[in-house]
Amino acid sequence: xxxxxxxxxxxxxxxxxxxxxxxxxxxxxxxxxxxxxxxxxxxxxxxxxxxxxxxxxxxxxxxxxxxxxxxxxxxxxxxxxxxxxxxxxxxxxxxxxxxxxxxxxxxx
Numbered sequence: 001x002x003x004x005x006x007x008x009x010x011x012x013x014x015x016x017x018x019x020x021x022x023x024x025x026x027x028x029x030x031x032x033x034x035x036x037x038x039x040x041x042x043x044x045x046x047x048x049x050x051x052x053x054x055x056x057x058x059x060x061x062x063x064x065x066x067x068x069x070x071x072x073x074x075x076x077x078x079x080x081x082x083x084x085x086x087x088x089x090x091x092x093x094x095x096x097x098x099x100x101x102x103x104x105x106x107x108x
Contacts, residue, residue, distance in 0.1 A: 015048065055078060
């Protein structure tokens with residue numbers, strides 16, 4: 001089993017978790033300047049999910065075409081990682097919409 005692919009997947013997941021918790025290096029710079037730029041963190045997270053999906057799709061296309069040197073289990077792991085990161089992004093979006101609706105329904 002190729003541990004390099006698993007390490008990359010864990011790295012991506014740790015990076016996403018760090019950005020979500022506000023512990024990313026960019027967030028630390030912004031925190032020192034007066035706060036975390038929520039829009040920038042959200043955009044970076046969405047871009048990272050997009051890159052993960054593009055990479056997984058490219059690996060799958062290469063496997064089908066026979067042009068890459070990926071094994072089936074590497075491609076399946078990449079596709080699963082992309083799926084999980086997308087589901088995570090959808091859940092964050094759902095929470096944001098719910099929080100927005102709660103704020104809008106508050107009586108002043």
